[in-house]
Amino acid sequence: MTRSLDPSSVELATRLGVQAGVGVVTAVEQLSPTIRSITLSGVSALAGVPGNDVMLEVMNEGRPARRRYSVRSVDVDRDELTLWIAVGHNGPGARLALNTTVGTELDVVGPRGKIPLDPMADWHLFVGDSSSLGAFYRMAESIEEPGRAIFIVETDHPDDALTPTLPEGIGATGIFVNKHNEAGNATALMHGLAAFAFPQDEGHAYLFGEFSTNKAIRTALLDRGLSDEQISFKAFWRAGSANADHGEPKKD
Numbered sequence: 001m002t003r004s005l006d007p008s009s010v011e012l013a014t015r016l017g018v019q020a021g022v023g024v025v026t027a028v029e030q031l032s033p034t035i036r037s038i039t040l041s042g043v044s045a046l047a048g049v050p051g052n053d054v055m056l057e058v059m060n061e062g063r064p065a066r067r068r069y070s071v072r073s074v075d076v077d078r079d080e081l082t083l084w085i086a087v088g089h090n091g092p093g094a095r096l097a098l099n100t101t102v103g104t105e106l107d108v109v110g111p112r113g114k115i116p117l118d119p120m121a122d123w124h125l126f127v128g129d130s131s132s133l134g135a136f137y138r139m140a141e142s143i144e145e146p147g148r149a150i151f152i153v154e155t156d157h158p159d160d161a162l163t164p165t166l167p168e169g170i171g172a173t174g175i176f177v178n179k180h181n182e183a184g185n186a187t188a189l190m191h192g193l194a195a196f197a198f199p200q201d202e203g204h205a206y207l208f209g210e211f212s213t214n215k216a217i218r219t220a221l222l223d224r225g226l227s228d229e230q231i232s233f234k235a236f237w238r239a240g241s242a243n244a245d246h247g248e249p250k251k252d
């Protein structure tokens with residue numbers, strides 16, 4: 001028998017109009033120096049659509065807080081969902097991922113998130129970092145054939161350049177760049193973006209990652225002719241400051 005939910009998780013899910021459940025960790029794998037995969041059973045109904053995330057309860061200096069993680073994959077038959085969590089920094093979410101073992105029970109609230117795949121786009125440009133790969137790859141794996149996925153991703157370590165399993169009829173381009181020494185500096189991703197020639201047909205860009213980097217990349221994409229409607233962006237974290245207890249980075 002799994003333990004019961006913390007009442008605050010039930011309250012949060014009710015307020016957000018989503019579900020809450022206790023997920024039991026069934027697998028933990030260090031996929032690369034920075035990316036740790038955590039599989040939870042019992043909460044696959046909370047996975048939503050590609051691009052959605054779930055909130056995990058974490059302890060932050062003795063008080064409960066939430067951290068959001070995109071769903072990397074779902075196995076409905078096994079009632080499991082998998083998260084890819086970046087652990088190359090020090091924070092309550094990263095510590096939770098590092099300390100989690102098979103059998104750990106976690107409060108999960110979801111689905112969250114408002115950025116699904118644009119079904120009308122011919123090509124999909126994903127720009128971000130190690131924390132974005134789970135969302136990017138689940139979204140890309142749901143692209144209908146024929147379609148194209150382009151990934152421009154900044155990694156802490158060359159071995160963090162993990163790859164997705166795309167359907168055969170999907171064209172894929174991956175441009176992985178080494179992380180700039182200073183977090184929140186978009187220079188490395190800008191170089192990656194400069195190496196990419198936009199196809200003629202309709203595209204959509206998804207920017208998930210560091211707050212200031214996202215903003216700089218969005219401006220660069222607008223300068224290169226993409227419209228506002230063609231760009232979806234969401235800050236996952238912010239250089240120099242921890243996310244708030246509800247899981248969001250500061251916006252001002």
Ligand SMILES: Cc1cc2nc3c(=O)[nH]c(=O)nc-3n(C[C@H](O)[C@H](O)[C@H](O)COP(=O)(O)OP(=O)(O)OC[C@H]3O[C@@H](n4cnc5c(N)ncnc54)[C@H](O)[C@@H]3O)c2cc1C
Binds near residue numbers: 067241249
């Ligand atoms: C909608 C949404 C979906 C998300 N999906 C994912 C996901 O699938 N996988 C994932 O790993 N993260 C994801 N995140 C980001 C994750 O929730 C944040 O990175 C979170 O801040 C990490 O929490 P933490 O407690 O480890 O660090 P915090 O307490 O938030 O921060 C501590 C310190 O670490 C720094 N920091 C935080 N994150 C990073 C990072 N990735 N790289 C370098 N430095 C960092 C901060 O600037 C701060 O100085 C998502 C965030 C949102 C809002």
